[in-house]
Amino acid sequence: MAAKPKLHYPKGRGKMESIRWLLAAAGVEFDEQFIEKKEDLEKIRNDGSLLFQQVPMVEIDGMKMVQTRAILSYIAAKYNLYGKDLKERAWIDMYVEGTTDLMGMIMSLPLQTAETKDKHLALIIERATTRYFPVYEKAFKTHGQDYLVGNKLSWADIQLLEAILMAEECKADILSAFPQLQAFKGRISNVPTIKKFLQPGSKRKPRPDEKYIAEMRKIFNF
CATH class of the missing domain: 1.20.1050.10 (Glutathione S-transferase Yfyf (Class Pi); Chain A, domain 2)
Incomplete structure (x- = not known):
């Protein structure tokens, strides 16, 4: 059995949320490795996982994919959500x-x-x-x-x-x-998969609050 996609990002929406949406809508289960502090980000930067030193990063099909648009395009094509021609x-x-x-x-x-x-x-x-x-x-x-x-x-x-x-x-x-x-x-x-994602307890992330923004500023130095 192929490994579940693994998503590397802080525990919030940001650029990863559309990826969560697309996987969930496709009915694909995924795991998340949350970046909770600056050191977590530095670790995956230093081990060569991040092609451009940036997240989101998704491990899928033996790849460590970065760049939001590239990840979304790949998932859409893989799960027949990208048109017929x-x-x-x-x-x-x-x-x-x-x-x-x-x-x-x-x-x-x-x-x-x-x-x-x-x-x-x-x-x-x-x-x-x-x-x-x-x-x-x-x-x-x-x-x-x-x-x-x-x-x-x-x-x-x-x-x-x-x-x-x-x-x-x-x-x-x-x-x-x-x-x-x-x-x-x-x-x-x-749509059943989307309805499930919209229910409480799913991996959909809440609207960012001041606490989350403060945490992001510490991790990403902005």
Whole structure:
């Protein structure tokens, strides 16, 4: 039996959370080796595990994979979540890049100062509702299918749901003007593997709090 993927990252969301989501949606069990202090990070840097000295790092299929996008692409392709041809893969890539941009803005919110946090939150809400969510709303309205690409669950759907839930943590009714996305959220949340990941006790990580941010600053020196 092949070894479970092993994820190396602090015990929080960050760039690893989308990897957790994708593995969970694919029904793949995984182990986690948490980086809890600066010395844990230095150890895997010094033993040559990190190609570019950065995490996330995932041990899978005999590889020590780094770079979030490379890891996600590999998992999506391995578990048939990356479309049936190059054209579908291109659409999945475009949709994923959009949600990645939005999620990056949301992930940086806890790092804002007291002076900039409200302005940054307002920018997230503005971008989500005028730049990103309208694209996905239009896609579903145009093709009338349950999934973004090829009428089949893909990486794009999984990451869109993750982005929606993150955006709702910023503004609970952020989907109020997007009925197609509301319906999409309900459908994808009930995919059995995803529904399981959304239950308490799963390996999904909570919204970062001040304690977690302080721990990250110590580990990564920022």
